Amino acid sequence: MKFSNKIILILLFIFCCLYKAQKPNIGQPTLIECSTYTSDNTINKYVGNWTGNINGKSMTLILKKEKIMSPNSTKCYDDIVVFHQYMSNDIEIEDSTNFSNTTYLEGKSTGLGYTKNNNENILILNISHKSKNKVVKAFISYIDATHLKIDKIENL
Numbered sequence: 001m002k003f004s005n006k007i008i009l010i011l012l013f014i015f016c017c018l019y020k021a022q023k024p025n026i027g028q029p030t031l032i033e034c035s036t037y038t039s040d041n042t043i044n045k046y047v048g049n050w051t052g053n054i055n056g057k058s059m060t061l062i063l064k065k066e067k068i069m070s071p072n073s074t075k076c077y078d079d080i081v082v083f084h085q086y087m088s089n090d091i092e093i094e095d096s097t098n099f100s101n102t103t104y105l106e107g108k109s110t111g112l113g114y115t116k117n118n119n120e121n122i123l124i125l126n127i128s129h130k131s132k133n134k135v136v137k138a139f140i141s142y143i144d145a146t147h148l149k150i151d152k153i154e155n156l
Helices: 003-021 041-046
Strands: 036-038 048-054 057-069 075-088 091-095 111-115 122-129 134-144 147-155
Touching: 041 057, 041 075, 041 111, 041 134, 048 147, 075 122
Parallel strands: 036 075
Antiparallel strands: 048 057, 057 075, 075 091, 075 111, 111 122, 122 134, 134 147
16 A cells, blocks of 8 residues: 555544544433422412413413423522413414423423412413514413413513
8 A cells, every 4th residue: 555545544534533523412411400499389270271262262271380490590490381272263373282291491382481479379471472473471360270361461
């Protein structure tokens, strides 16, 4: 084998080794432990499937309680994770309910919710309205175990 061919083979070998060394590790994400955890049992009554209809429009909300880590910290708290279906005149406009078996970290939910100032009878939901490319804030009152009332919706 000629000397120039040996150099080309050595360079090719080095290039292949360097390429493999630069591949990112795309294994399972590592969960960071919470430094503190604040439990919120006041949101338990909102957990479940809720459906409402008015004037040919219907909304289904699937609300799940999850332990969420606060952005830019290691503090954790309980939050409501939202999946929703919106229909108008029996035509589906949006639907994320088929992802309700996923977690918030998987990025398939369409919103988060919380109670404000320990008022356990008012739930605030921030919901992505993907068909209109905007986020809305919904203020929801707890009436009883089978009824919620949307008090107000604001565009964010």
